[in-house]
Amino acid sequence: MTECTIGGAAYFLPSVRGLGILTSYPLTEAPMRSTLILTMLLVLVSPAVAQTLLVPDRVFDGEEMHEDWAVLVDGEVIAAVGPVSDLVDQADEQMNLPGATLLPGMIEGHGHLLLHPYDETNWNDQVLKESRAERAIRAAVHAEATLMAGFTTLRDLGSEGAAYADVGVKAAIEKGVIQGPRLLVAGPAIVATGSYGPKGFHPEVGQPLGAHAADGVDDLIRETRTQIGNGADFIKVYADYRWGPNGEAMPSFTLEELTLMREITASSGRPLVAHAATEEGMRRAIMAGVETIEHGDGATEQIFGMMAARGVVWYPTLAAVEAIMGYNGWRKGIDPDPARIANKKTIFRQAMEIGVKIGMGGDVGVYDHGDNAWEMELMVEYGMTPLDVLRATTSLNADTFHLSDRGRVKEGLLADLVAVSGNPADDVSAVRNVMLVMKGGEIVRNEMR
Numbered sequence: 013m014t015e016c017t018i019g020g021a022a023y024f025l026p027s028v029r030g031l032g033i034l035t036s037y038p039l040t041e042a043p044m045r046s047t048l049i050l051t052m053l054l055v056l057v058s059p060a061v062a063q064t065l066l067v068p069d070r071v072f073d074g075e076e077m078h079e080d081w082a083v084l085v086d087g088e089v090i091a092a093v094g095p096v097s098d099l100v101d102q103a104d105e106q107m108n109l110p111g112a113t114l115l116p117g118m119i120e121g122h123g124h125l126l127l128h129p130y131d132e133t134n135w136n137d138q139v140l141k142e143s144r145a146e147r148a149i150r151a152a153v154h155a156e157a158t159l160m161a162g163f164t165t166l167r168d169l170g171s172e173g174a175a176y177a178d179v180g181v182k183a184a185i186e187k188g189v190i191q192g193p194r195l196l197v198a199g200p201a202i203v204a205t206g207s208y209g210p211k212g213f214h215p216e217v218g219q220p221l222g223a224h225a226a227d228g229v230d231d232l233i234r235e236t237r238t239q240i241g242n243g244a245d246f247i248k249v250y251a252d253y254r255w256g257p258n259g260e261a262m263p264s265f266t267l268e269e270l271t272l273m274r275e276i277t278a279s280s281g282r283p284l285v286a287h288a289a290t291e292e293g294m295r296r297a298i299m300a301g302v303e304t305i306e307h308g309d310g311a312t313e314q315i316f317g318m319m320a321a322r323g324v325v326w327y328p329t330l331a332a333v334e335a336i337m338g339y340n341g342w343r344k345g346i347d348p349d350p351a352r353i354a355n356k357k358t359i360f361r362q363a364m365e366i367g368v369k370i371g372m373g374g375d376v377g378v379y380d381h382g383d384n385a386w387e388m389e390l391m392v393e394y395g396m397t398p399l400d401v402l403r404a405t406t407s408l409n410a411d412t413f414h415l416s417d418r419g420r421v422k423e424g425l426l427a428d429l430v431a432v433s434g435n436p437a438d439d440v441s442a443v444r445n446v447m448l449v450m451k452g453g454e455i456v457r458n459e460m461r
């Protein structure tokens with residue numbers, strides 16, 4: 013093995029293939045200077061990084077489970093995957109992962125790195141009282157927790173009042189300043205004037221909003237293009253929000269406004285996605301051509317039929333609802349299911365029967381970052397098989413987000429991999445037992461030592 017250790021972090025030193033030079037001692041025990049010289053020499057002699065064979069008990073390739081498979085990693089990509097016996101002679105080094113299942117790096121489909129659990133600080137106070145700096149620093153901590161939990165990609169569904177801080181967090185991760193998953197970010201997101209919070213202030217206060225308000229042709233075109241220009245990977249629109257006469261969710265944008273936003277977004281090669289919790293909000297968003305629907309509590313058979321026919325993917329965000337009910341005093345397993353949860357259970361099964369594609373995204377940020385597996389556990393509890401939940405978390409999420417370079421364990425894709433002890437196809441909670449996390453061929457967490 014050519015793996016060295018500094019303060020718990022794992023580094024791979026490049027080895028010279030065929031010369032058998034190994035640097036197997038920990039840096040902490042070796043003379044630092046000579047090690048550095050050796051490292052520099054090795055880099056000069058051989059820019060190629062060693063091929064490493066990961067040998068778990070089984071490999072989930074994003075679609076199926078394969079016993080006695082191994083994965084060959086070369087630099088930042090997967091060089092080969094298949095039966096151990098076919099690959100065992102090809103590697104410079106081998107890492108055995110006894111008892112483990114190796115999966116594609118998991119993809120969180122709906123998160124907010126710029127939020128933290130509402131039972132710590134409610135959403136209003138996060139938006140109104142936490143500075144942009146505090147929120148960005150918290151996001152850095154959240155990003156690391158996400159990566160360490162085996163989630164190597166996260167789609168962030170809006171900065172919630174922190175403007176383009178998500179674009180900055182993404183840049184800091186890409187530049188190696190902080191550790192975190194690969195990000196797809198929305199920026200501020202777009203809401204209709206008057207609909208979004210924080211609420212309850214008299215008109216002269218001029219409090220900040222949790223998203224950017226825009227309306228009508230000129231304003232919506234300009235705001236959509238502004239968010240694209242400022243680094244949004246997709247545009248998130250709130251097709252409805254809690255602004256009804258009694259504070260209930262009601263549609264906000266017209267079909268024409270949503271369609272316009274979709275046209276502008278699509279021109280730039282990006283998708284439009286929608287927060288929608290009412291039947292009419294969902295209908296308009298689907299008609300306008302959004303690619304994903306977030307929450308979807310008001311879905312009906314007809315709405316799900318439209319989604320299935322058009323390939324619109326549903327992100328039910330089960331964990332956020334259970335978290336909020338818990339913050340409101342609901343005791344799971346003791347108290348009866350609140351109406352919102354009972355409804356989610358019903359429509360979740362309905363969506364599966366109708367054949368709606370269901371992605372894995374829990375609205376993490378409402379609850380603890382790093383606890384992303386909670387949504388996977390609830391998807392199983394609400395009626396999906398563990399294997400389908402694993403597919404939703406890897407290949408389905410990758411396909412939905414147009415990420416053809418990840419989400420599967422396949423030759424040529426990014427070596428974003430996670431090893432967990434146990435078999436998550438039997439018990440999905442096994443994804444919590446993280447043994448190893450690799451991002452782009454680099455080991456960022458290693459519990460094997």
Ligand SMILES: [Zn+2]
Pocket residue numbers: 122123124169375
């Ligand atoms: Zn959200």
